[in-house]
Amino acid sequence: MEAKKEENSTQEKTLFDAIAQEDLTEFKNILAQYKGSVDMLDENGMTALQHAAYKGNKDMVQLLLDRGADVNTGQHEYNYTALHFGALSGNSEVCKLLLDAGAKPTATNTVGRSAAQMAAFVGNHHTVATINNFVPRSEIAYYSVPQGQQSEPHLPAFLVDPLHKFVLGVNVHPVRLALNIQHIPGLLENADKCSKVLEMLCKKEMTRGGDTNEVMAFKYHYLSYVLREIHNIKDKKPSSDKEDKKHDIVEVFSKKLLKPGKDGVSLDLMDTFLKDCVREFPYRECTTFHQMVSSLTSKDPPPALTVINCTINGQRGFVDAIPYCSTCGEEKPAKKCSKCKSVQYCDRECQRLHWFVHKKACNRESSAPTSTATGKANIDVQELSSELQNLVAG
Ligand SMILES: [Zn+2]
Ligand SMILES: [Zn+2]
Known part of the structure; x- marks a missing residue:
């Protein structure tokens, strides 16, 4: 012993x-x-x-x-x-x-x-x-079991893990969310169902009593709103090859949001889309909603994306020092545009989605002298341009 x-x-x-x-x-x-x-x-x-x-x-x-x-x-x-x-x-x-x-x-x-x-x-x-941003899997799994008189649950069991993964995402840029919806199996095809379950989660969060997490409730609402928009685009698209269609939906959505405003710089479409989302938040009495509205209606308002990101992920310092993907806002992206080296992307997919915005600036930037040493993996823009000729023509 x-x-x-x-x-x-x-x-x-x-x-x-x-x-x-x-x-x-x-x-x-x-x-x-x-x-x-x-x-x-x-x-x-x-x-x-x-x-x-x-x-x-x-x-x-x-x-x-x-x-x-x-x-x-x-x-x-x-x-x-x-x-x-x-x-x-x-x-x-x-x-x-x-x-x-x-x-x-x-x-x-x-x-x-x-x-x-x-x-x-x-x-x-x-x-x-x-x-x-953490949510226990059981919160989502709850909706995969029929409640009360239901014969069918709100969420089929195979969607619990995909939706859980989607909810845990930290980057709340709408284009990143769209890419996640495209990449996580099952979400795009079931965008409508998932959107509805997220609204239910939002309501549940706001009616918890003392443990209410307003920020999480808003995040559920926001994710639901993006899924619904994707679903609406999907509905309008004529059916074609499945993979092609998947691509198309994210493309249509991203183009709508990334399109530069009249002055060529401001992102008014993205801003409008996101402000509408805040406006549609059903719990107007809560502190989180008041804070967002007061910052969106202040004298010199920050972009709606900044307001939403700060609400969900908290304030942070040194924001400018960190490089971001020009398409989806992901931090410290791995690649740069090979031609102008002034914009960064996660990968080819992000560059492809951004090309219709970037191509003019890219030509301008690259005719000016630039430093060539970058240490980053570059994406060949030449190759991309020819590949995209059909896409960018429209
Ligand atoms: Zn990206
Ligand atoms: Zn470039």
Whole structure:
């Protein structure tokens, strides 16, 4: 009995060491031999999961969760939870795993800060957004079961995961949402059903009583609004080849939003589309709605997209320092236009959708002397132009 105890404690120490050194092989070996509870504490009252989360080590976090590690346990002297540590690590994937496993995002440490607040404090904005945008899968799955007199549920079971994935998205740029709708299997074909379920989720969120999350309610409304618009475009399109049609719908939607205004710069169509969405939010008494309206009707109003993004993802500093995809607003895109090197895109798809806006500016920019060293992977615009001749002609 005593010998067994001793063996366990040696293994525990080695396990904590392996996490500290991020030695995954050693960690796996010890974990396979170790028979005790993985919720054991070290001398500081921290669990192995908390250490792994603090390291931002996704593999170790996953392995501990697979072994049944409790996400909400631990006796850290300042009441930090595993999610607090994950938030400090800045690894959004780790936070997502912890949240999926039931970590409570509202838990606060001894100075009253939640995990998202700690992440904001150290500047991990993507992590803040990941935590604030999190919704348990069960919230969506609820609608895949017939309620009361229903013979059919509102949401077919196969759409639970696609819709959940869509809801968790952090980038709320409408073109990114449209691309997500195109890429996540099942969403485009069932845009109408999904849109209706999101409106129900919005209503449910606003009628929760004390736990109402106005921001999440607005996000549901916003996602529903975009899905409905996509559905309307889909309805109007004559049926043709399925893949082609998928492409077309996102193309029509994006062109409508990205089209430059009369002065060639302002995005009035996108702005109108988004303002209409805010206007249609049914809960006009809530603080979130009032804040959005007052900022949209202020003397020098920011673009509606900025207002919506700030509402859903929170304020953030240094916005200008981060490069964005010119099409979908994704941060730190991987590619640049090869010709002018002055705009950035996630990939060819984003460049293709933006070409009808960018082509004039691109010709102007590229005739001016530019620096050639970029270090970025470039997209060959020459190739793109010929490929797009038919598309851009219209
Ligand atoms: Zn993009
Ligand atoms: Zn260009």
